[in-house]
Amino acid sequence: MPILTFALPFARQCDENWPTCTSCAKAGCPCSGPPADSDNESESAMQSGSDGLVACSNDGISGNENIRYMEGHGSSQLLSYFEYPTGSSYACVRFSSPRLHPTTAAERVASRLTAYLERESRFDISLVDYFRLLPARLGSSAALRDAVAYFCKGWSDTENASPSKCSIDPQPYGKALRSLQRALRDDEERLATETLAAVSVMYRAEVLFGGQPSLQSVTHAQGIYSLMKAKGPPNLNDDLDVCLAFEHQISVTNYLLYQDGDNLYTQQHWKDTLVQVSYDNTEISPALIDHYFFSLQIGGWPEVIRQVKYLTEEIIDPTERAFSALFLWEHFENHKMI
Known part of the structure; x- marks a missing residue:
């Protein structure tokens, strides 16, 4: 400047x-x-x-x-x-030097998000690494732009509401959903990093401003898991894609505790990609990298918890229960090798 x-x-x-x-x-x-x-x-x-x-x-x-x-x-x-x-x-x-006056919708939303990130709040969303990368990407995706606008509206409403009150405005939420649906129907935008970021922002808004856990937050978590599974490992040349992969470790793990599915982070092609990210990467905090290596040790826990819940059900046939217990034991043995 x-x-x-x-x-x-x-x-x-x-x-x-x-x-x-x-x-x-x-x-x-x-x-x-x-x-x-x-x-x-x-x-x-x-x-x-x-x-x-x-x-x-x-x-x-x-x-x-x-x-x-x-x-x-x-x-x-x-x-x-x-x-x-x-x-x-x-x-x-x-x-x-004075800041340039924003002229487009994406620039106005980016300016608003930047202003929120620069000031203090009762929750520090600036600790989420990928949020500081969003302003530069809003112009290339209407879905991401509307998702960030919805997030900023929820942030503004939360500051004027009680902590227990839901601060979700249906109007910007509906607009963000429609933009996201159009992006998912488009062949070029469906697996774009900006589309995954849009779902991530909406999930974060639902968790922070939605009050009690709701069906929408589970749906957005399912969308994150589905997009990451379809996209595959992140592109290491795209800082936003890498940040999203590391940030979603907890949300994906929590989703797999209640739904069937393979833990992406323990799959070999994902591990081969993510372990290349060194501590010198300025966009990824060392804490997230440490969390990833720790997650490799507990990556099989969601499946273990589902199997334990299944074994405790009374309607299971004794023979089937015995086979399930044997499968669980083999899973424990294999988990030691991770």
């Missing part, structure tokens, strides 16, 4: 009521009387570094002057401040 540094004179209106002019009285400084040709003198003084120009630190600026000058410039930084004996004042200020 380019930085502009320049000096601005303090405009001090004078009613020429010397030696008690109003501007000097309000500024709390002694009146020097009718000024000389201060423009030429101050310019030559600043260029030559004469003793006629007094440099002051930030602490030397009076409160009224500082507030009056800095008002309306929240992104500015006061570098130095100078006072001329005749009453003129100069300041060296650094201004940040």
Whole structure:
């Protein structure tokens, strides 16, 4: 971001009521009387570094002057401040370049998400790695754009609602669902990373803002699992795809605790891909990588839990129960080799 540094004179209106002019009285400084040709003198003084120009630190600026000058410039930084004996004042200020005004729907949603991520909240969604990668991808997917807009609306409503109240607005939620359905029907967008990210954002919104667990959150978790299974291992050249793969370890594992399915993270082609991600990867936190290697040790637990639940059912035939117990024992033996 380019930085502009320049000096601005303090405009001090004078009613020429010397030696008690109003501007000097309000500024709390002694009146020097009718000024000389201060423009030429101050310019030559600043260029030559004469003793006629007094440099002051930030602490030397009076409160009224500082507030009056800095008002309306929240992104500015006061570098130095100078006072001329005749009453003129100069300041060296650094201004940040203004942000471009968003013009498209994707830019407006990206700007809103960025603003939410930069400020504090009662939950820190900025800890989710893939969220900081979303603003740059909104322009390439209407499904992702509408999903993020729905998430931001839920965030805004949650800040004004009680913690136990559901903050899901049906209007943006319905719009996000329709956009997602269109993406899933499109051959090019169905398995795109942005489509998986859209489902992920909607799942995250349902978990954070939906109050009690609902059927929608289970449906979105099923969608995440189905898309990841159809897509295959992530593309290591796509930071968003890699982040999504690591972030969904918990959601996929929780889904498999209640539904039948193979744990993708323990399959060989997934392991061969994910273990290539080193600790030097700036987009993946080391904690998620540690969690993945730990998950390899417990990857068979969802299947074990389902089998244990099945064995405790009373309607099972004793012979079938015995075969199921034998299968479970073999699973434990195989699990030791993971």
